[in-house]
Amino acid sequence: MKKNIRVLVIVFLFTVVMVMLFGWVLPAVLQFYLHNMYIKGITLLLIFGIVVLAKRFTWNHNIVYVIAVFTLFSMMIDTSGNPITNKPLEWIVSPIGKLQVMQDVNNYAPGEYAITDNIAILKPGGELLTLSTVWLYLYRFVQYLVLYSIAGTLLGVFIRMLPQQRIPVIQTAADEPLTQEQEQKAAAEMKRRVETVHTRAIPPEDILDSVRQLKKNGKLIPAIKLVRQHSDMSLGEAKQYVENL
Known part of the structure; x- marks a missing residue:
């Protein structure tokens, strides 16, 4: 009897945790990522730094593959970018008009979102020139390629300063000199x-x-x-x- 009650309690607690996770926590995190323009770029750069430092990737040790993978992944995840990363693109299109990078979020059901990134140029006369999103993807690819290359180079300098071998904290008996x-x-x-x-x-x-x-x-x-x-x-x-x- 006690075993059956314990099983039912465990199932109930598991159900409560799953409902809270998918009903409150994940939607809240998703909303935070959708409405904060900087969080995705910062998170991607942080994960990149952790991976490079954990495996000690450098230009002589396969960091080029890490940069390539993170560049492609970041291009798709952070297509809309933020005001800082979009600033060079604004300078490029400034002779034509003002850059408009928009992200349309359509909520079909709880936990189901459709996100569409759009790029357009608002001309001085009020005309909106819509561009293909392909240009936005290409720009984001180049941006993250340069960003990760610079970050990887700086992390490589830091990695070379780290000790190559771990220093034993505890001296073992084999390290102690033997008596006569x-x-x-x-x-x-x-x-x-x-x-x-x-x-x-x-x-x-x-x-x-x-x-x-x-x-x-x-x-x-x-x-x-x-x-x-x-x-x-x-x-x-x-x-x-x-x-x-």
């Missing part, structure tokens, strides 16, 4: 291991007698197997050892 007693124990242990290896390298004498008898009887393969069973020799070493007996 520890060195003596280590040397004795190494000597014991070497002696053990050498002892097992050659089979005992009674085994060697059996190996010689097998070889004498023409049973070379059983002789080799017997040598390997009582030593650390490889197959080739055991074969050569038996042949030399």
